[in-house]
Amino acid sequence: MIVVHGPRVGPLESDANVTEKRGLWSRLWASRPWVQLGFLVLTNSWFTRNTTLAIPCPGLNCYACPLASMACPIGSLQHFAGIRQMPTYLLGVLGLIGALGGRVACGWSCPFGWLQEQLFKLPVRKWMARPRQRAAWWVLLLVSLAFGAGVWGMVAASLPGVVLALYLVAGFGLYAWLGASRVFALLGLALLMPFFTQEPWFSKLCPAGMLEGGIPQVLLDVDLRALIGPFFWLKLAILVVFAAWMAVTRRPFCRWVCPLGAIWSPFNRYSTLQLCVDQDACIRCNRCQKVCPVDIRIYEDPSDPACVRCMQCVDECPVSCIRVGGVWGG
Amino acid sequence: MPDAPRSHRPLWQRINQIPASLQTRVEGVLGNRRVLRQINQALILVLVAALLWGVLRSEWRTVLIHARYL
Numbered sequence: 288m289i290v291v292h293g294p295r296v297g298p299l300e301s302d303a304n305v306t307e308k309r310g311l312w313s314r315l316w317a318s319r320p321w322v323q324l325g326f327l328v329l330t331n332s333w334f335t336r337n338t339t340l341a342i343p344c345p346g347l348n349c350y351a352c353p354l355a356s357m358a359c360p361i362g363s364l365q366h367f368a369g370i371r372q373m374p375t376y377l378l379g380v381l382g383l384i385g386a387l388g389g390r391v392a393c394g395w396s397c398p399f400g401w402l403q404e405q406l407f408k409l410p411v412r413k414w415m416a417r418p419r420q421r422a423a424w425w426v427l428l429l430v431s432l433a434f435g436a437g438v439w440g441m442v443a444a445s446l447p448g449v450v451l452a453l454y455l456v457a458g459f460g461l462y463a464w465l466g467a468s469r470v471f472a473l474l475g476l477a478l479l480m481p482f483f484t485q486e487p488w489f490s491k492l493c494p495a496g497m498l499e500g501g502i503p504q505v506l507l508d509v510d511l512r513a514l515i516g517p518f519f520w521l522k523l524a525i526l527v528v529f530a531a532w533m534a535v536t537r538r539p540f541c542r543w544v545c546p547l548g549a550i551w552s553p554f555n556r557y558s559t560l561q562l563c564v565d566q567d568a569c570i571r572c573n574r575c576q577k578v579c580p581v582d583i584r585i586y587e588d589p590s591d592p593a594c595v596r597c598m599q600c601v602d603e604c605p606v607s608c609i610r611v612g613g614v615w616g617g
Numbered sequence: 618m619p620d621a622p623r624s625h626r627p628l629w630q631r632i633n634q635i636p637a638s639l640q641t642r643v644e645g646v647l648g649n650r651r652v653l654r655q656i657n658q659a660l661i662l663v664l665v666a667a668l669l670w671g672v673l674r675s676e677w678r679t680v681l682i683h684a685r686y687l
Binding site: 559 | 669677
């Protein structure tokens with residue numbers, strides 16, 4: 288029995304046992320939309336705000352939302368970068384989620400992920416795009432060092448903001464070409480830029496922030512409407528573009544932009560929770576890809592960094608060759 | 618299907634493959650289940666320590682104050 292990149296699984300069980308277990312697991316996987324909805328309510332329950340606002344949300348949820356009851360992990364990360372302090376508490380919380388479940392939070396508790404899945408259900412023509420193969424880690428490391436040095440040099444030389452903005456656009460293009468646009472969002476917009484400029488650059492452009500924070504605040508506060516400028520309209524345009532993209536492509540924000548996804552992606556290979564594929568039993572029917580919210584073929588790499596651990600493929604597989612396992616045992 | 622001729626591959630793919638033997642060796646070691654388990658164990662230990670250290674330094678208060686006065 289061969290398992291690609293994932294932990295090995297034990298011998299296959301009898302058909303009756305498999306059917307019985309699938310029934311139990313199926314009910315659990317089928318509850319995912321309700322779990323997602325539950326987290327959406329939990330992270331936006333205004334009345335728990337005083338006690339839970341210090342806890343980073345297990346997903347992308349803007350804490351500028353008037354109802355937010357948990358902290359945005361990326362907003363907090365930018366704040367720590369801005370005050371130049373090591374965010375050990377934040378990294379501990381986010382890292383533990385990753386070390387235990389990989390990107391499981393993306394699939395089960397991220398409110399923005401849930402929104403993307405709902406928009407994809409709209410009856411419009413779909414455009415199935417697959418991210419290009421990502422460059423090797425050592426290439427990304429070299430590029431990141433050069434990019435960071437460039438940002439530092441430009442800020443130190445006090446170059447005009449337009450030059451910096453052009454540099455950022457070029458940087459985004461380079462990372463996107465290397466198949467690592469999420470790394471750019473994390474490293475460039477959420478860490479380096481806030482570190483050097485004391486401004487939360489990712490939050491300034493974040494469509495989730497516009498949807499949950501910007502629009503409701505402007506609607507609720509009359510005084511804020513007087514402050515609306517070109518930046519507000521730019522953010523609104525970004526939100527509209529992403530909303531349209533989400534309707535035609537599966538979870539585009541998670542796959543190409545989300546810095547939180549960039550943090551959790553590498554954990555997929557080393558997390559306690561793992562997906563296992565029996566390569567001998569797999570018939571390559573691609574039904575796993577048809578139900579996958581990030582459009583991957585799990586049999587190609589059960590530890591794929593894009594996998595959000597939604598477990599839809601486990602339920603969908605007609606020969607039950609995909610199963611949930613762990614790094615500790617099959 | 619055989620791979621495309623070397624000269625027809627995109628530049629970045631060719632750059633990717635320069636230290637292929639090193640990468641294959643690293644992936645071989647990391648693909649070992651026992652090594653994976655040890656990495657997972659070490660990660661959890663380090664991250665729990667980081668979390669506790671952050672809590673002891675009251676970093677949660679920094680998060681709270683920043684979020685509350687946003």
